[in-house]
Amino acid sequence: MKQTEYILPAIFAGHSELVALQSTRKGGVSQGAYASLNLGNNTGDLPERVRENISRLSADAGIDPYRLVSSVQVHGSRILKAESPGHYNGYDAFITATPDLYLSVMTADCYPVLIYDPRRRAVGAVHAGWKGSAAHIVTKSIEAMQREFNTLPEECLAYIGTGISAAAYEVDELVAKAFQPEFSRLSPNSGGERKFLLDLAMVNFQQLTEAGVPAAQIERSEWCSSRNSDLFFSYRRDNGDTGRMVTLIGLHSGRNEA
Secondary structure (H helix, E strand, O other): OOOOOEEOOHHHOOOOOEEEEEEOOOOOOOOHHHOOOOOOOOOOOOHHHHHHHHHHHHHHHOOOHHHEEEEEOOOOOOEEEOOOOEEEEOOOEEEEOOOOOEEEEEEOOOEEEEEEEOOOOEEEEEEEOHHHHHOOHHHHHHHHHHHHHOOOHHHOEEEEOOEOOHHHOEEEHHHHOOOOHHHEEEOOOOOOOOEEEEOHHHHHHHHHHHHOOOHHHEEEOOOEOOOOOOOOOOOOOOOOOOOOEEEEEEEOHHHOOO
16 A cells, blocks of 8 residues: 555556656655655655655665666756666756666755656756756757657657646746747736736646647646645745745666567
């Protein structure tokens, strides 16, 4: 019986060689602001609780927690071609064609994006906050997969996971101007200082389609990390004192069939 609750992207259904999920906040041992399935070590949570949460999620997903690939994320656009598990520093995206490596990104409002190339058996995981999105990290990840694995974007499947929705994501004018005007609108709460509502999910959707991934092969989460407080952590909603979800993807060699 599973202890943790997580989301399985429907776009990847039928690909038995693939493990892909986004965790919720349910099913862990953390308490208080981190209740209960906090997977982020860069929080004020107790390390032993985070380790137990990772162990529970890994067991439920049928993966080895020692085969995870993660990073101290810096809201940049560096991409690591992962060939071995470990906790790295300074990367906000990973790509790999190595089986039994599970690329992991942590979020609590930023958008996680998963990419799968079924022909080349290659995957990518992207942490896309506003800075990474402005730097076209999703586009760069697709390009990296093309270089490294001969990926054809038109054959890829992609999942844009749960992040903060446009209705809840108010930004200043400087941030809004980092994107094309169609991705933001003036906030109804805007006073003397102009504020805008920014749609990061749509930004990343367009980057995927412009990179060549067909719109019909992209799934977008229906939830909002800020609004759906029963299911997700939100850095903005909780004023920074909150946990982290993980979104991961990898090829399971035990089920890797042609």
